[in-house]
Amino acid sequence: xxxxxxxxxxxxxxxxxxxxxxxxxxxxxxxxxxxxxxxxxxxxxxxxxxxxxxxxxxxxxxxxxxxxxxxxxxxxxxxxxxxxxxxxxxxxxxxxxxxxxxxxxxxxxxxxxxxxxxxxxxxxxxxxxxxxxxxxxxxxxxxxxxxxxxxxxxx
Amino acid sequence: xxxxxxxxxxxxxxxxxxxxxxxxxxxxxxxxxxxxxxxxxxxxxxxxxxxxxxxxxxxxxxxxxxxxxxxxxxxxxxxxxxxxxxxxxxxxxxxxxxxxxxxxxxxxxxxxxxxxxxxxxxxxxxxxxxxxxxxxxxxxxxxxxxxxxxxxxxxxxxxxxxxxxxxxxxxxxxxxxxxxxxxxxxxxxxxxxxxxxxxxxxxxxxxxxxxxxxxxxxxxx
Numbered sequence: 001x002x003x004x005x006x007x008x009x010x011x012x013x014x015x016x017x018x019x020x021x022x023x024x025x026x027x028x029x030x031x032x033x034x035x036x037x038x039x040x041x042x043x044x045x046x047x048x049x050x051x052x053x054x055x056x057x058x059x060x061x062x063x064x065x066x067x068x069x070x071x072x073x074x075x076x077x078x079x080x081x082x083x084x085x086x087x088x089x090x091x092x093x094x095x096x097x098x099x100x101x102x103x104x105x106x107x108x109x110x111x112x113x114x115x116x117x118x119x120x121x122x123x124x125x126x127x128x129x130x131x132x133x134x135x136x137x138x139x140x141x142x143x144x145x146x147x148x149x150x151x152x153x154x155x
Numbered sequence: 156x157x158x159x160x161x162x163x164x165x166x167x168x169x170x171x172x173x174x175x176x177x178x179x180x181x182x183x184x185x186x187x188x189x190x191x192x193x194x195x196x197x198x199x200x201x202x203x204x205x206x207x208x209x210x211x212x213x214x215x216x217x218x219x220x221x222x223x224x225x226x227x228x229x230x231x232x233x234x235x236x237x238x239x240x241x242x243x244x245x246x247x248x249x250x251x252x253x254x255x256x257x258x259x260x261x262x263x264x265x266x267x268x269x270x271x272x273x274x275x276x277x278x279x280x281x282x283x284x285x286x287x288x289x290x291x292x293x294x295x296x297x298x299x300x301x302x303x304x305x306x307x308x309x310x311x312x313x314x315x316x317x318x319x320x321x322x323x324x325x326x327x328x329x330x331x332x333x334x335x336x337x338x339x340x341x342x343x344x345x346x347x348x349x350x351x352x353x354x355x356x357x358x359x360x361x362x363x364x365x366x367x368x369x370x371x372x373x374x375x376x
Contacts, residue, residue: 024275031270037251040219044247141270148247148274 004097006153009056011100014093016147016154022089023143029081031141034134039126041138042145046123050116055153056103057116062146063098065124067091070139077137090143174262180204181266182211182235182254187243189276194243196229197236201256201263209258213237218249218270231257246273296343300325323353 004011050058071091078087103113127135180201188195196213213229216222229237243250249272253265295315296307301324308315320326331343 028269034270037216037218037270038221040249043219144272144275145249 002154004150004153005052005155006056006059006101007052007054009059009101009103011097013100014096016151019090019093019147022086023147026081026083026086027141027144029083030137033077033081033137034141036130036134036138039130039138040142040145041123041126041135042142042149043122043126046119047145047149050119050149051112052153053109053112054116054119056101057113058119059150059153060098060101060103061116061120062123063094063101065120066139066143066146067094067098069127070136073132074136074140077133077140174257174260176264177261179209179256179258179261179263181263182256183266185252185254185266185268187239187250187252187268187271189273193238193240194271194273194276195236196239196252196254196268198254198266200235204256204258207258209256211235211254211256213239214253214255214265215239215242216251216253218251223253243271243273246276248273294331296329296331298327300327300348320351322351325350 001012002016004014071087071094075084075087078084103109127139130138180203182198182201185196185198188197196215198211200209200211210231210233211229212225212231214223214225216224224242226237226239226242229239237252237254239250239252249270251268251270253267255265256263294307296305297317298305299321301321317326325348327346327348329343329346
């Protein structure tokens with residue numbers, strides 16, 4: 001079967017196709033709610049040219065943010081738009097991935113983890129500049145961008 | 156001069172052609188369609204303006220950027236499609252497109268697409284120094300009409316040998332192309348059906364039954 005290989009972090013048992021199918025089912029509904037088309041949270045500077053070694057730190061930070069902030073606070077909207085099934089599929093799979101990530105804590109990895117943290121902060125800062133509800137809607141609407149990046153590490 | 160980051164561009168400022176916003180009906184059914192790596196914007200003409208000399212003007216927008224962009228070949232056109240392949244070729248970007256109807260100096264609001272993501276439409280390509288190889292995978296579906304069961308199998312070459320089939324049974328097969336990555340709707344082939352031969356052994360059994368067993372039972376009774 002296929003697995004995620006974020007550098008040394010390996011995650012088995014997650015079927016990326018299922019995440020894609022879940023998001024594709026709600027993409028039009030969710031993205032139609034995002035009227036701030038001039039802002040993209042997951043910009044190229046956040047996700048482009050991420051080294052394998054960095055990828056584990058970055059995916060952990062992003063998924064943790066999605067779980068603790070986006071999914072946690074978007075649940076009401078998901079119920080309102082009747083997309084809870086897809087919403088739960090995505091959330092549960094993000095939980096499964098983060099629970100199996102073990103990024104190295106060794107000192108020589110500090111500069112790499114810092115680089116990943118700077119990328120994440122770019123994303124988080126952009127998120128915080130928006131009105132909360134607009135930011136939640138935009139972040140959830142950009143899950144396809146996140147899955148595209150994750151797919152590069154799925155083998 | 157770019158807009159402040161959190162302001163959605165004013166719809167009318169994106170169209171340089173001076174026209175009066177006179178409440179003309181918008182074009183409808185505006186969508187991107189992606190066929191063989193070509194991204195074509197399509198729409199239907201506005202309702203209620205049949206016969207009028209209406210033209211359309213197309214604009215497109217890169218998600219996360221600030222300005223609506225135009226394509227000169229798709230300004231004041233009579234056809235209802237516009238090839239935006241070149242403009243949407245970076246498949247890591249996402250795009251919007253807008254079409255407005257123009258009649259004389261009057262114009263409609265812009266009809267806008269949803270967020271178009273070419274990555275979800277792309278075909279899986281791998282390359283080495285001298286060639287690009289396209290990994291074509293086929294999803295073969297096989298339906299046993301007698302057992303009313305279907306199973307499917309992915310194959311990467313043009314032949315699949317199905318063994319262990321039941322004799323004297325009609326099987327129907329259709330094939331669809333399959334590309335790894337985000338799910339895509341593939342047009343399956345036409346269904347083809349074929350019957351397996353009768354099982355010679357069971358035919359023999361039948362022979363035995365009719366030729367030997369039955370006559371014996373007839374004579375006994």
